[in-house]
Structure formats: C-alpha cells, structure tokens
C-alpha cells in the first residue's frame with residue numbers, strides 16, 4: 001500500500017498529517033526473511049461442518065433451527081436463501097458465536113487429499129469468523145477511515161508488536177478489498193455504497209487475520225440497499241475474495257450471485273435447511 005494512504009490521522013500516537021510508517025524496518029526485514037523458505041505444498045483441505053444443529057432461545061419453547069446440517073469446503077462460496085423469518089440470520093449468529101446451539105456442532109474438519117479426516121474436528125471459534133451484517137455502514141462510528149478500521153485496537157505502549165501485526169493485516173486487508181488507493185482521512189460515511197461495503201469487509205478481515213485467513217467470512221445480504229453499480233462492484237469483489245476465502249452469504253439476490261455459488265441451501269420456515277441447486 002502506498003505510504004501516502006497512511007499519511008493522515010493518528011495511529012500508534014503519530015500526529016495527523018504526519019507521514020506514517022506502519023511497520024518498523026527491523027520488523028519488515030524480519031518478516032521478509034520469514035517469507036524466503038520455499039512454501040511446502042499441502043494437499044489437505046478444511047471444511048466448515050455444521051451437524052444437526054438445533055437452537056431454542058433461552059426461555060422460549062420454540063426451536064428456531066431444527067436439525068440444520070451442511071458443509072462448506074475451504075475457498076468455496078455457499079449461499080443460503082429462503083423466506084423472511086425462516087431462521088437464516090439466527091443460523092449466522094450461531095456460526096459467528098453470538099449464540100450457542102442448543103444441540104449439535106459447528107466445527108472445522110481437516111481432510112487429506114483422499115478425503116479422509118486427518119485430525120479430530122475443531123470447534124469453530126468467533127476469532128476465526130468474520131461477519132458483515134446487513135447495512136454495515138450503519139454501524140460506522142469514526143469520522144475517518146483509519147479510526148474506523150483501528151477502532152478497538154490496543155492503545156497502550158506495551159502492545160507494539162501486536163499493533164505492528166495489526167498494521168500489516170490492515171495493509172493486507174485493504175489490498176484484498178481494493179481499498180489501497182483510498183485516503184485514510186476520508187469520512188467513512190462519505191464513501192460510495194460499494195466502498196462502504198469494502199470497508200466493512202476490510203474491518204472483518206483485519207480482525208480475523210491471524211497466521212492464516214479466517215475460517216469463514218459471513219455476509220448477511222451484502223447487496224441490500226446498493227444501487228446497480230455498487231451491486232456489480234460488490235459481486236466482482238466477492239468473486240475475487242473467493243479465491244482466498246471461504247464465504248457464506250445469506251441473500252435474496254440469487255440471480256446476481258449465482259455465478260459465484262458452489263453450494264446453496266434453502267432455509268424453510270421453522271428453521272429446516274435443505275440443499276437446493278440454483
């Protein structure tokens with residue numbers, strides 16, 4: 001990312017309009033030297049596996065989800081559609097760890113190239129899930145892009161290494177979502193519809209990048225409320241992100257998304273999920 005993109009506002013105590021060096025040269029050379037060993041090509045892959053999930057909100061007598069099961073291999077695009085009130089958002093909330101299933105499991109399972117599980121399944125943890133809710137721009141809180149992305153980052157001096165790591169993640173996320181040319185001084189609310197969605201995605205990617213990419217990136221109605229140009233823009237962006245990420249989308253916009261979809265399911269009223277090809 002161009003240094004000029006980071007020339008505004010404060011990060012790690014730097015002053016507004018002071019050119020900002022996100023990563024110290026020492027850390028950069030350390031990171032570069034870490035990149036040099038040849039990458040070991042591994043043929044195994046992981047899969048998000050949801051098994052027989054029931055959900056009944058505490059204090060109620062009705063199951064909102066009834067035996068939901070599905071799987072989504074890494075770097076594929078899953079789409080869930082269905083009538084309003086059928087339980088789609090409830091399922092996303094469980095995947096994001098915002099509520100716990102009453103029974104059933106939500107795990108990441110690794111497989112060998114031959115399709116055999118090569119370790120016991122690991123529970124999907126919230127830190128490894130990015131979730132972009134409907135109309136994410138409504139939740140923007142800062143008056144410039146940089147503060148919006150770094151909202152909630154550690155501010156104390158002792159966390160310098162953590163901050164450098166986050167800054168690297170920020171660069172990576174902005175590159176991925178095509179925000180690298182943007183001025184970090186800009187008011188997030190003044191961005192175009194498509195760019196607001198890019199920013200919301202970048203925030204989630206920065207939050208969830210660890211050693212690897214997040215286990216799953218979830219988007220609830222990513223095209224809702226956008227004009228046609230921004231819709232095309234977001235579809236292209238998702239097409240691009242799909243090469244690197246496992247993406248699960250809830251949407252009513254089946255036509256616009258169908259070329260991206262690897263697996264799709266209909267949520268029926270009463271929280272019953274059935275596979276249905278588009």
Ligand SMILES: Nc1ncnc2c1ncn2[C@@H]1O[C@H](COP(=O)(O)OP(=O)(O)OP(=O)(O)O)[C@@H](O)[C@H]1O
Pocket residue numbers: 057060064082083084085086087088089090091267
């Ligand atoms: N905490 C709760 N307690 C009781 N009922 C709830 C609770 N949360 C949601 N519901 C109900 O569960 C059903 C499913 O809601 P959900 O928001 O998951 O549907 P949805 O398929 O995402 O709908 P939409 O497409 O309109 O967003 C709805 O009837 C809703 O009113």
